[in-house]
Amino acid sequence: MLGAVETRSVSPVFVGRAGELTVLKEALARATAGEPQALLLAGEAGVGKTRLLEEFCAGAVKEHAVVALGGCVEIGAEGLPFAPFSAALRSLLRQLPDELAAAAAGQEEQLARLLPELSAPGRGTPLRAQEGEEESMARLFELTVRLLERVAAERPVVLVLEDLHWADASTRHLLTYLFRTLRSGRLVVIASYRSDDIHRRHPLRPLLAELDRLRTLRRIELSRFTRGEVRRQLAGILAATPEEALVDRVFERSDGNAFFVEELACSGDDCDHVMPETLRDLLLVRVEALPEHAQRVVRVVAEGGSTVEYELLAAVAGLGEDALIEALRAAVGANILLAAPDGDGYRFRHSLVREAISDDLLPGERSRLNRRYAEALEADPTLIRADEHAPRLASYWYSAKDANKALPATLTAAVAARRRYAFAEQLRLLERAMELWDLAGDEVRSTLRPVDFTEAYPPCGCDPATKPLQYLDLMAEAAVAGRFCGERERALKITKRALRLLDEDSDPLRQAWFWNQKGWLMSSLGRGDGRAEITRAEELLRGHEPSAVHAEILTHHASWGALHSPGPEALLAAERAVEYARMVGAEDIEANAQLTLAGLLVESGDIEKGIARMLTVRDRIAGGHLTRDLARVHVNLPHALESVGRSAEAIAYAREGIAFCRRYGLSDGEGWVWANLAESLVSYGLWDEAVDAVAQVGCTTTGAKPRVGASERLSRLALYRGEWDAAAAHLAEARRLYGSHAPQPQYALPIARLSLGVAAGEGRIADLRAELAQILEQGLAPGTQRYAWPLLLVGATAEADARGLPAAEPGRAKAIDIIRRAAKTVATPVPVWQGYERWVRAELLRAEDRATPEDWAEVAELFEACERPFGLARVRYRHAESLLSAGGDEETRARAADLLLAARKVAEPLSAKPLLEDISLLAQRARLALEGHATVPVPDRAADDPLETFGLTSRERDVLALVAQGHTNRQIAESLFISPKTASVHVSNILAKLGVAGRGEAAALAHRLRLFAG
Known part of the structure; x- marks a missing residue:
């Protein structure tokens, strides 16, 4: 209406900010070159953030960039879901209608949750999502990022999101996802916020802490103006040089805040008047x-x-x-x-x-104005955009203090938030509805129906279209919303309160449902394993007709068993879950139960049947017949194939799963698939690709469990490559992420395996034995062979390598016996684990100095049929060592040389330094001239004494012998009649010549290479 009115800035001269403006311009230049940029702009209220952005955006437009602005909206206690993104996309639609339409093609209905204009005319958003709620939210986020990348593929786009301190939780989550996953496009994303508003408990604070860890994000902090900059600002406002006395007064009162300078300069006709106090x-x-x-x-x-x-x-x-x-x-x-x-x-x-x-x-004035706003919107909803109507009407009625009007309006807004996957806003609105519940009259509450406002998660055996909405319905809906938005603490608090209210209730279905929710939340929060809650839920349902609640709780029971105690009981629970889900027609729950059952079948040895079930679920998902747990089959299928040694198939299905997750925006599921892919790549001997896969885990998910797996893979590779410090660091990170609650074999045993490997590499045989004995005392559960055999192998190999080490002799026979007895309890359902069983047996025989070439030949023959090239290389080295130790003719020596060459061919491209060192030293000792180039140099003439290879002096050999026996520097000094300082110098020289990091490694190397007679 007032387009002709001049609205020039009060400060027409752009003052200061040269450095900050340069940073923004450089970011635009990099984005124009194809490197997307993400920036945070912080400063107190009034310091000039908006003015800086206006100056930058004006210049960006001159450089032919498209600028899209979006601001967070403050409405009552909650903002509009995704408000800044919706505004920015609406701006892009106005400026680039064809490009945006092409970028959104095929995904219009999903993206319409952010930009309703993309939805086909006459087609409303369905009440229930087409996928599971959590997956749908992730997909929306992924589609939004890909949309922005496509729009910015050919021309630079500047996306400015202002007032992040008012951002709703959904906006914060989407912004975090954007900053973490932005990979391509000529895009600059700038988000600004008031730094002085970010108090200790402000919801933006955790996001800022998380974003600070991103290397791709730059933060700009705006400081206040100096006195000279205030003078320049005043000169621009007044169009004249200000008097120094005025500059002093304004600078003192404003403290350099640009907005306060403007207000002080324009607070009257005469800037020299008495300023407001x-x-x-x-x-x-x-x-x-x-x-x-x-x-x-x-x-x-x-x-x-x-x-x-x-x-x-x-x-x-x-x-x-x-x-x-x-x-x-x-x-x-x-x-x-x-x-x-x-x-x-x-x-x-x-x-x-x-x-x-x-x-x-005045208080009455505020409520009266809000009532008038609400009444105007009720009378004519077209006064504002349709996507803003529900939350704004709810906010106006709430601020008008009219509970009878505010309650249904708030519930309607909660439904709208759920449809847009804004679960954090849905949770806040439902909590507000619970606050309003007792304030509203019975006549209002009696008109509300669950079918209109909830997904009716706890079925209560009656028609939700006819029964009135209950307070517990709101609590159930809020608990689920809390789960979906990551507010598990709040969800648990609501669930516990609901269970207290249900103490006197006679509704066992609803009680069981809430107990099941509590179990899930307790486990995910690390407060326990959830088993007691599942048991309580099952007790409540005993004797009642089958229902979807039965099926869901049985599925949870089976999943718990698969993770914590795989075996016959878990298998039976999974079969019952499938049966109940089929009985009540709960197709989604059945698919989830089928996947759990399939995994348990594979672990129990019924491999083909289990894999076939997984492939059936996969095909049904691909055909669009299921709506929830879209990603789980793509996580479980490669995992199962890897567990039976079919790594090549696992890799192929994992890559297919990654493409599927990206297509549907299932970022968390994608992180799990990357972690599983990394494991199969390690097994298959593609270590560099495995490292790349691990890097993708952190880029796609914040979940702790997949990152545990990622750290485990890195630690294992570091052990294989002799990088002991790196192995220990990655192990520590895996332990930190995993925690100590609810131990699960699939995490606990691999972490223990790494701990034993680090101890072995550092020569801490006593620590290794103690930890392994503690684990084996607890027993190895059925179905855990994929984790148990590698664990036992580390222990057996360490005992064999420590043979002859004086410090390791006490307790060695007992340790060997413990491993041998544990091995008898572990299944070998497929060739790969049969190979491991024979390998463990051969290492135990080596520890007793009883291994023969035939023992190692048997292991090698089994591994030749498995997809484990590095394992085969290690076995071939041991086979060659056994042949040479047994003596023999030139034909035997030539066979040993062939085995070492084959092992070296695998180890060299993998940079497996310990194995390469073993191969080279064995060849030197046996006077074998291996053909080709060795990673570890081999002298032209093999030494009679292997210590000559390292260049140790006679005195250093004496010191090393005592180090290998576990002597301290003082004990070495007393034995050799030298000073402790001299002993310390000798030890340092020995460590350098051997290329090891510590005394333990030196001792372990000396005895592993038989440098001293046992």
Whole structure:
């Protein structure tokens, strides 16, 4: 309405910020070259963030970039879900309609949750999502990122998201996802926020801490102006050189805050007048100078939200059109209000002024204005955009303190938030509805129906379309929303409260449902393993008719058993879960139970049947017949194939799963698949690709468990490559992520295996024995052979390598016996684990000096049929060592040389340093001239004494012998009649010549290579 009114900035001269502006321009240049950029702009209120962005965006437009602005909206206690992204996408749609339409092609209905204009005319958003709720939210996030990348594929796009301190949780989650997964496109994303508003408990604080860890993110902090910059700003405002006394007064009062400088400079006709004493007076002084009708309109706008549409304002203000326009002209002319950049509405030039005016309203005045806003929207919903109607109406009625109106409006807004996958906003709205529940009258509550406001997660055996909504329905819906948005603490609190309310209730189905939720939440929060809660839920259902609740709880029971105690009981629970789900027609729950059952079948030895079940679920998902747990089959199938030694198939299915997860935006599921792919790549001998796969885990998920797997893979590779410090560091990270609650074999045993490997590499045989004995004392559960055999192999190999080490002799026979007895309890259902069983047996025989070439030949023959090239290389080395130790003719020596060459061919490209060292030293000792180039140099003449290879002096050999026996520097000094300092120097020289990091490694190497007679 006031497009012709001049709205120039109060400060026409851009002051300072040269360094910050340069950073932004450089980011645009890099983005234009194809490297997407992410920046955070922080500063206190009024310091000049918006002005800096305006200056940068104006320059970006001159460089032919497309600029899309979006701001977070403050409405009541909660913002509009995804408000800044919706506004920015709407701007892109207006500027690049064809490009945006092409980028969104095929995904319009999903993306319409952010930008309703993309939805086909006449087609509403369905009540239930097409996929599982959590997966759908992840897919929406992924689709949004890919949309922005496609739009910015050919031209630079600047996406500016302002006022992040007001961002709703869904916006924060989407922004985090964008910053973490942005991979391509000529895109610059800038998010600004008030740093002075971020108190200790502000919800933005955890996000900022997480974003600080991203190497791809740059943060810009705006400081206040210096006195010289204040002088320049005043000169621009006044169009004249200011007097130094005025500069001093303004600088002192404003403390360099750019907005306060403007307000002080323009607070009267004469800038030398007596300045306002308080900040509130400073912000209101120009408002109070407006005509009365303009002040009234400004007060109405202040209570309407960050931006108020003209038609809505006209309906609420109660002025004639001419009077309203005149009032708006006065407010805009005074630089208090501005025309909104998008749409026909008005906003305050600075939010501090709006906050001051809103705070100045009387309590009755505020509630009356909110009531008028609510009544205007109820009378004519078209006054604002349809996607904003529900949350704004709920906020207005709540602020109007009308519980009878606010309760149904809040519930409607919660449904709208759920449809947009804004689960954090849904949770807050449901909590507000619970607050309003007792304040609303019975006549209002009796008209509400569960079918209209909830997904009816706990079926209660009656028609949700006819029974009235209950308070416990809201609690159930809120608990699920809390799970989906990651607010598990709040969800657990709601669940516990619901169970207290249900103590006197006779509804066992609902009680069982809440107990099941509690079990899931307790486990995910690390408060326990959830078993007691599952048991309680099952007890409540005993004797009742089968239902979806039965099927869901049985599935949870089976999943718990598969993770914590795989075996016949878990298998039976999974079979019952499938049966119950089929009986009640719960297709999604059945698919979940089928996957659990399939995994247990594979672990029990019924491999083909289990894999076939997984492939059936996979085909049903691909055909669109299932709606939840879309990613799980793509996680479980490669995992199962790897467990039976079919690594090549596992790799192929994992890559297919990654493509599937990306297509549907299942980022968390993608992280799990990457972790499984990394494991199969390690097994298959593609170690560099495995490292790349591990890197993708952190880029796609924040879940702890897949990152445990990623750290485990890195630690294992470091052990294989002799990088002991790195192995220990990755092991520590895996332990930190895993925690100590609810031990699960699939994590506990691999972590223990790594711990034993690090101890062996550092020569800590006593620590290794103690830890292994403790693990084996607890027993190895059925179905855990994929974790148990590698664990036993580390222990057996360590005992064999320590043979002859004096410090290892006490307790060695007992340790060997413990391993041998444990091995008898572990299954060997497939060739790969048969090979491991024979390998463990051969290592135990080597530890007793009884291994023969035939023993190692048998192991090698089994591994030749398995997809484990590095394992085969290690076995071939041992076979060659056994042949040479047994003596023999030249044919035997040639056979040993062939075995070493084959092992070296595998180890060299993998950079498996310990194995390469073993191969080279064995060849030297046996006087074998291996063909080709060795990673570890081999002297031209093999030494009679292997210690000559390392260049040790006679005295250093004596010291090493004592180090190998576990002597300290003082004990070495006493034995050799030298000073402790001299002993220390000898030890340091020995460590350097051997290329090891510590005394333990030196001792282990000496005895592993038989450098001293046993």
